[in-house]
Amino acid sequence: MELAVFKHNGEDTGRKITLSDDIFAIEPNDHAIYLDVKQYLANQRQGTHKSKERNEIAGSTRKIKKQKGTGGARAGSIKSPLFRGGGRVFGPRPRDYSFKLNKKLKQLARFSALSYKAKDESVMVLENISFDAPKTKDYLALLNSLNLTGQKTLLVLPDYDKNVYLSSRNIPKTNVLAVSDINTYAVLNADKLVLCEGALDKLETLLSK
Structure with missing residues (x-):
C-alpha cells in the first residue's frame, strides 16, 4: 500500500x-x-477503591434491643449493614x-x-x-x-x-x-x-x- x-x-x-x-x-x-x-x-x-465492612465500623457491639418481644426483627449490633451507618456487605476492596x-x-x-x-x-x-x-x-x-x-x-x-x-x-x-x-x-x-x-x-x- x-x-x-x-x-x-x-x-x-x-x-x-x-x-x-x-x-x-x-x-x-x-x-x-x-x-x-x-x-x-x-x-x-x-484499584484503590475501599468501603468499610461491619468489622471496621466504629461503634458499640452491644445488642441494641432484646431478642424477643419487640414485634420487630432481631438485631445484634448497630454496625449491622441493615442500619444506616452500618458496614457494607461485600464492599469493594483494593485489588490489582x-x-x-x-x-x-x-x-x-x-x-x-x-x-x-x-x-x-x-x-x-x-x-x-x-x-x-x-x-x-x-x-x-x-x-x-x-x-x-x-x-x-x-x-x-x-x-x-x-x-x-x-x-x-x-x-x-x-x-x-x-x-x-x-x-x-x-x-x-x-x-x-x-x-x-x-x-x-x-x-x-x-x-x-
Missing part, C-alpha cells in the same frame, strides 16, 4: 512511501483486539486489575488495529515534525493545514518530543505518542492516524520483534 507524504502546510511532497503488508494489510483478528484493549483499560485502573497477555497476541492486536485503519483509508504520512518551543497555536495550525480540525487524531513520532507533546496537550481529541508507546487502544480510538515519516521504519522494526 502506497501513501503520499505531506508537508506540514498540507502540501503533497510528491514522494510516496510503501506500507508493509505484514503490518498494515493482514486479516484483522477481532478477539485479539478485544483482549488487548481490555488489558490496556484494566491497567489504567488504580492488571493481567498478562502473550507478546504474540499483543503484536497481532496491533497489526489488526493498524490494518483496520489502512483499510478505512485513515492513515496519513507526514514529514518529520519538531517545534522550537511548546506552542498550542502551532499544533492547531498543523491540524488546520491537514484538514484534521475537530477529528480525533493520533500523531506518532519517531521519538518522544516534549515540545510537540506540550503543544498538543490542551487540544481536545488529539493524542501524541512515540513509536515505543503505540498501543491498540490509541490506534482504534483515533479517527485519523498520522505517522511521521521517520516513525515508519521504527514502527516496522518494533512490531516485527
Whole structure:
C-alpha cells in the first residue's frame, strides 16, 4: 500500500512511501483486539477503591434491643449493614486489575488495529515534525493545514518530543505518542492516524520483534 507524504502546510511532497503488508494489510483478528484493549483499560485502573465492612465500623457491639418481644426483627449490633451507618456487605476492596497477555497476541492486536485503519483509508504520512518551543497555536495550525480540525487524531513520532507533546496537550481529541508507546487502544480510538515519516521504519522494526 502506497501513501503520499505531506508537508506540514498540507502540501503533497510528491514522494510516496510503501506500507508493509505484514503490518498494515493482514486479516484483522477481532478477539485479539478485544483482549488487548481490555488489558490496556484494566491497567489504567488504580484499584484503590475501599468501603468499610461491619468489622471496621466504629461503634458499640452491644445488642441494641432484646431478642424477643419487640414485634420487630432481631438485631445484634448497630454496625449491622441493615442500619444506616452500618458496614457494607461485600464492599469493594483494593485489588490489582492488571493481567498478562502473550507478546504474540499483543503484536497481532496491533497489526489488526493498524490494518483496520489502512483499510478505512485513515492513515496519513507526514514529514518529520519538531517545534522550537511548546506552542498550542502551532499544533492547531498543523491540524488546520491537514484538514484534521475537530477529528480525533493520533500523531506518532519517531521519538518522544516534549515540545510537540506540550503543544498538543490542551487540544481536545488529539493524542501524541512515540513509536515505543503505540498501543491498540490509541490506534482504534483515533479517527485519523498520522505517522511521521521517520516513525515508519521504527514502527516496522518494533512490531516485527
